[in-house]
Amino acid sequence: MIAEELINQMIPPLKLYDTVEKALRWMDEFRVNELPVVSNRRYMGLATEQHLIELTDRSQALRDLELEHQDVHVMQRQHFYEVMEAAIKNKIQVVPVLDEEQEYMGIITINDTIAAFGQMSALQGQGSILVLSMPERDYSLSQISRLIEEENVKILSAYVSPDEMDPYKIKLTLKLNTTDPSRIISTLERFEYRITAQFNDGNGSEVGRDRLDMLLKYLDI
Template sequence: MPALLAEDLINQMIPPLKGTDTTSKAARWLEEFHVGQLPVLAGRSYRGLITEHDLADYENPDTQLAELPLGYANVHVQHDQHFYRVMELAIEQKIQLVPVLDEQHEYAGVVTVSDALAAFGPVPGVAGQGSILVLTMEERDYSLSQISRYVEENNAKILSAHVIADEHDPYRIRLTLRLNTDNLARITATLERFGYVVSAQFSGTPVAGEDEQERFDALLRYLSV
């Protein structure tokens, strides 16, 4: 299966705002599109995200967005980045959508967390069951058959797998797995015992660290909007 890129998942139904738009328009659009943030542009350049929290500080409905100190100016992905990076960034920043920039570093659109997660497709079996596991490793150590054996030894199966180069190290890869179980404790313990680095996990059951659980809870909140 070819890797899904950010540009493949752009949501054409969510429009950007302009700096000349007012806070009242921004509030109306946030409600209309059922999102907690919207991108703001200056021409074709991405300036940042306007949030519900930002608008609470401005009582004048005619205040232009260009007058507001917007956040998230550096929170975006390039059009050719893997969709997992979209989901990872959204969860890290606790936002519902991630702006996408094109080859000229101009605004191309947004991808929502729901769109990114849906790229994996539905999980067969019990509703709510399933998880995502992300491993990083040296490219020479990659063997999907070996990893699949470790997973199956723990009574689970790999439903889909995506391999991309690590953005920070050309000799390493990132493997994103969709599993048919939401219990990752034994699987991650097995993989780590054999030298694999578990860089992220999203499941329907509590995970070891508070940070991981917080990230998963945040993901569920995004998907419920």
């Protein structure tokens, strides 16, 4: 699962001409501690409740303030692991997402990340993750499973989601019990399945355990 699939469309960004009062009101409404500030689709930084609540003049425009976490963001194609790490390392509840042109796409909240983490139920196991894109009419998990199992590899979990780039296609995210999926990729491509992303858990179960430990530590902040 990648960043652009987790963007929360319900939370809008702030503008530079918005006031401190408006920013605090939106934070309360959307139940977050930070909100992104955007100018001409460019991400300018985060307005944080901790900083704004200390200001006595709440009619000030955000352009007159020093915004925080100006360099903290993820790119649209990054795995949700990277989103979780950005949130944890910077102790923030929202992570901005940028496209290939460095333009603002939206934010992912920590709750969105937790939901994605829960969907990847086999994270504790050693293996790798493949993301396939295919027309919905061609989707057959039984056929894909047969091709993979013929290579003596097992599917630990499977997750189907819409392909945002094409309404007639779906994405299939597979967690496999191998750290070297090269043979699987070759087999699937031979049968005309398109692999759009690959992620390896090179350290096996310790990777999943480390990610889970990071998440639990974040929730204690």
